[in-house]
Amino acid sequence: MFIFSNGILRIRKDRPGLDLFVDISFLLLLCSVFTNGGAKGESYFYYISFFLFFGLTFIKLLMSLKSQGSLIVPSFTVWYGSFVLLSLMSALWATNPQTCLKVMSRLIQSLVITFCMSQNYATRAGLFRCLRMFSWAGTLVAVYMLASTPFDDWFKGFFGFSAVELNPNTVGMIFAICLVVSLYFALYCDEKRYYVITLLNLFIVILTSSRKSLLASVGAIVMMGLMKVQRRNFVTRIIMTFGLLVALYYLIMSVPELYKAIGIRLESMFGYLTGEDGDYSLSLRQKFIENATDMLFERPLLGYGINNFTVQIGRRINVWTYAHNNYYEILADLGIVGFAVFYGYYFYLLASLVKTWLKTNSSLAKMMLTLLAVIMFCEYGLVSYYSIYMQMALCCMYLFICAINGSDDYSNGIPGYMKYNYSVYG
Numbered sequence: 001m002f003i004f005s006n007g008i009l010r011i012r013k014d015r016p017g018l019d020l021f022v023d024i025s026f027l028l029l030l031c032s033v034f035t036n037g038g039a040k041g042e043s044y045f046y047y048i049s050f051f052l053f054f055g056l057t058f059i060k061l062l063m064s065l066k067s068q069g070s071l072i073v074p075s076f077t078v079w080y081g082s083f084v085l086l087s088l089m090s091a092l093w094a095t096n097p098q099t100c101l102k103v104m105s106r107l108i109q110s111l112v113i114t115f116c117m118s119q120n121y122a123t124r125a126g127l128f129r130c131l132r133m134f135s136w137a138g139t140l141v142a143v144y145m146l147a148s149t150p151f152d153d154w155f156k157g158f159f160g161f162s163a164v165e166l167n168p169n170t171v172g173m174i175f176a177i178c179l180v181v182s183l184y185f186a187l188y189c190d191e192k193r194y195y196v197i198t199l200l201n202l203f204i205v206i207l208t209s210s211r212k213s214l215l216a217s218v219g220a221i222v223m224m225g226l227m228k229v230q231r232r233n234f235v236t237r238i239i240m241t242f243g244l245l246v247a248l249y250y251l252i253m254s255v256p257e258l259y260k261a262i263g264i265r266l267e268s269m270f271g272y273l274t275g276e277d278g279d280y281s282l283s284l285r286q287k288f289i290e291n292a293t294d295m296l297f298e299r300p301l302l303g304y305g306i307n308n309f310t311v312q313i314g315r316r317i318n319v320w321t322y323a324h325n326n327y328y329e330i331l332a333d334l335g336i337v338g339f340a341v342f343y344g345y346y347f348y349l350l351a352s353l354v355k356t357w358l359k360t361n362s363s364l365a366k367m368m369l370t371l372l373a374v375i376m377f378c379e380y381g382l383v384s385y386y387s388i389y390m391q392m393a394l395c396c397m398y399l400f401i402c403a404i405n406g407s408d409d410y411s412n413g414i415p416g417y418m419k420y421n422y423s424v425y426g
Contacts, residue, residue: 018060022120023129025053029113030137033389034174035144035164050109057116074118076398079345080111080391086341087306090334094305095312103307103386110391117395122402127364130396131181138178139197142204145171155257157265159207170387172213173378175204177393180220180374184367187224206252206262211269212381214262216374218245223373227366285324285381291316292328296335303335326379342385346376349397356404365404368397 032046065071084107091097121130145163146154153162160171179201186194205213225241252263272282291313295304304312307322309332314320323329330339349372357365371393375384384390 018056019120022053022056022060023133025049025056026117026120026130027133027137029053030133030392031140033392034137034141036166050113054112054116057119061119074115074122074398074402076118076345076395077111077115079341080114083338083341083385084108084111086334086338090302090305090308090338093302095308097305099308099311100306106386106388110386110388113388114391114395117392118399118402122399124403127396127399127403130399131184134393134396135178135182135185135194135197138175138182138201142175142200145204154207155261157207157209157261159204159209159261168208169210169213169382172205172208172210173216173382173384174389175201175208176213176217176220176374176378177371177389179205179217180224180367180371183221183224184363187228188363188367206258209262209265211262211265212378214266216377218248219377220370220374221245223370224366227370228363284319287317288313288321288323289325289328292323292325292332295332296328299335301335301337303331303333303338306333306338309333322383324381324383326382326384329383330385346372346394349394349401352401353397356401360404362404364400368400372397 028049029046029052032043032049035045036043061071084104087100087107088104091100094100117130121127141164145160148163149159153159158168160166160168164171166174179198182194182197182201185191186198202217205217222241222245225237228237252258252266269282292309295309295312309323309329310320312332313323323332327339327343330342334341350369353365353369353372356362357369375390375393378384
């Protein structure tokens with residue numbers, strides 16, 4: 001374990017050496033996923049880190065089978081595997097079966113990666129290592145993007161594509177997730193260096209010009225801030241939280257560079273919502289929703305086949321693209337059955353997290369609830385069922401449910417996760 005404090009870097013070996021290599025491979029995998037790995041099948045960095053993480057996990061599983069004689073299949077794997085199987089079967093009734101197969105590679109990769117995560121990080125100590133690597137990977141990728149993009153291009157809007165060839169909305173979503181994780185360590189664990197990382201994540205979100213990612217990030221800051229308050233400082237914390245938001249909005253709308261990056265798009269969004277002005281992007285997305293609703297009524301049970309919204313919308317309005325909305329995309333592609341399979345697990349996670357929060361007041365439960373809220377909010381504006389980074393974030397919630405022990409994370413100022421060294425599996 002690497003520990004940096006008071007200007008001193010300490011390297012401490014407090015767990016089997018293989019775990020260190022697993023962690024390194026997972027960090028590399030996160031960095032590759034955050035830089036478009038796996039999306040087009042052309043990233044050697046991604047596939048090297050993918051097979052390294054899978055190979056090391058496979059070695060650990062062989063060692064575990066030899067000593068314990070059993071293998072646990074996580075419920076997360078059962079859920080996502082069921083969705084993958086349904087998606088594959090949808091080629092039997094799809095409008096265009098070949099279109100179904102285009103997303104299968106990423107679905108299977110997500111399934112394998114989250115299975116490996118569950119085998120390595122379903123402990124309290126493992127979960128904290130996993131979360132820290134999300135934050136570190138986001139920091140490394142943010143620095144890389146800023147360094148590889150000319151300064152004059154930082155504030156032109158839609159930041160990120162030239163550096164990592166990812167849709168700016170995807171970049172914004174990735175850094176919104178990293179923001180939630182980093183803010184947890186800063187706000188709840190009192191690790192002040194993570195405030196700098198949180199601000200860096202927010203800065204990247206602003207530069208991407210992604211309105212939903214910015215709104216989700218702001219909502220996450222408010223949600224985590226309010227859930228931390230105690231009765232004696234509730235009003236003060238509310239005033240401070242909303243004061244920061246007002247200051248952020250003022251900066252975005254008054255600083256020319258920030259206004260150019262995201263402020264002008266916020267104005268356009270507010271104009272569209274109030275009916276004063278048009279917004280081509282939002283109006284086009286509304287057309288997608290209307291057509292997806294028609295598709296649902298035409299084939300309510302099983303839909304047109306996974307990834308076949310693209311085919312149908314192209315035939316109807318001559319725009320060949322995805323629905324830009326995960327809810328309606330799945331309803332159009334897989335109908336009510338597919339929607340129930342996919343989002344049924346979301347509600348299981350939600351119920352489990354709320355129950356844990358109310359029972360234990362766990363700060364980790366609060367963070368996971370915030371992360372789930374961010375994901376569900378942003379999925380109204382993006383398609384994510386095949387996004388590897390999204391399934392990795394959801395898997396973290398499952399890992400928390402596995403590792404929870406009913407006590408607060410930082411009782412008496414001592415990191416509670418340091419007390420638990422053994423897997424919840426046995």
